[in-house]
Amino acid sequence: MTLPVRVAGLVLSAVFVVFLVQSPPVASYVTSVKEHNSVPAFFQTDEASLIREKVKKEAAKRYIKPIDARIDRVWKAIPGLNGRKVDVEATVEKTIKQKNKNEIAWVYREIPPQKSLDDLGAQPIYRGNEQKKAAAIMVNVAWGTEYLPAMLDILAKEKVKATFFLDGSWLSKHPEEAKKILRAGHEIGNHAYSHPLMSQISRERIIREITRTQKLIQDTLHVQSRWFAPPAGDFSRQVLEAAQEQRMKTVLWTVDTVDWRKSSTPEMMVSRIEKNIGPGHLILTHPTDRTVKALPQIIRTVKRKGIKLGTVGDVLSSKRLDTIE
CATH class of the missing domain: 1.10.287 (Helix Hairpins)
Structure with a gap:
């Protein structure tokens, strides 16, 4: 040059x-x-892209496959449980918005099973899915009102919603008490009309017992009940099919507190829960003086085992408890 x-x-x-x-x-x-x-923003690596790559790498590890509803040899109809997968874009967006961006704010989407409880047909239900850490208190109401206010107070104090299965003849006499149950946020179930042993009556009467109470629930409380609890847990194939025709599922129980037996004590009732309660269980109770005394400890015993208490509908749904938005 x-x-x-x-x-x-x-x-x-x-x-x-x-x-x-x-x-x-x-x-x-x-x-x-x-x-x-410092280096200006246009020279920095895109923050969202870095987070997105991190989320994608971890997402596969956090995937949970859905569980289909099935018929168990012992427990009969067992509801399914949704799976879950990471919503990548929602997770990135939520993480970007938070102060600490090094900690991923996971957002999941549920994946429904291919087979649901409805797909199993007319089958009895004794419990929810064993993978779901939830349980429900069932209260069968066929007589009296004396102990209901105390039960409602305890449930409110413990922040627990239960399912009250109402006998139709009781509901016809105590509509205001039933409305208080509903206003407190509890679920309403059908307990037939006159408390018969359902397997020992005709098909026509089975249908009449269920539909009469169902209509009364609708007319009085303006809700549609999905669950039918046969009095004394007595049922037959005819009962299951009749309930199914009315778009209802026949629900029994997993753990009986035996509070209907006068010889039962609150201590005995709590002990039964301590020994037998598990994920997906349905707990049978009635509005008695013994139940009122035992109920707070029953609730605390269930919670202490890491099991969330909800309604029968909550426990038997396929919805997960760990899907965070």
């Missing part, structure tokens, strides 16, 4: 540098780098 050309190149380079330094945007950039010793 000749000397004039080299000199010309050096001059041009010098002019270009002077232009850059004196140019307001670039001068501002240079000053910013000098003052803050």
Whole structure:
């Protein structure tokens, strides 16, 4: 290269540098780098992309396959349980918005099973899915009102919702008490009309017992009950099919407190729960003085085992307890 050309190149380079330094945007950039010793945003790696890659790598490990409803040899109809998968974009968005972006704010979407409880047909239900850490208190109401206020107070204090299965003849006499149960946020079930042994009556009467109470529940409380609890747990194939025709499922129980037996004590009732309670269980109770005394400890015993108490509908649904939005 000749000397004039080299000199010309050096001059041009010098002019270009002077232009850059004196140019307001670039001068501002240079000053910013000098003052803050940092790289501007347009030179940084895209933060959302980094988080997205991190989430995608972890997502497969957090996937849970859904469980189909099935018929168990002992427990009969067992509801399914939704699976879950990571919602990648929602997780990225939630993580970006929080202060600590190093900690992923996981968001999941539930995956329903291919076979649901409804797909199993007319089958008795004794419990929920064993993978779901939830249990329900069932209260069969066929006589009296004396102990209901105390039971409702305890449930409210413990922040527990239960399912009250109402006998139709009781409901016809005590509509206001039934409305209090509903207003407290509890679920309503059907307990036939006159408390018969359902397997020992005709098909026509079976249907009449169920539909009469169902209509009364609708007319009095304006709700549609999905669950039928046969009095004394007595049922037959005819009963199951009749309930199914009315779009209802026949529900029994997993653990009986035996509070209906006068010889039972609150201590005995709590002991039965302590020994027998598990995930997906349905707990049978009635509004008695013994139940009122035992109920607070029953609730605390269940909670202490890490089991969440809800309604029968909550326990028998396929919805997960660990899907966080």
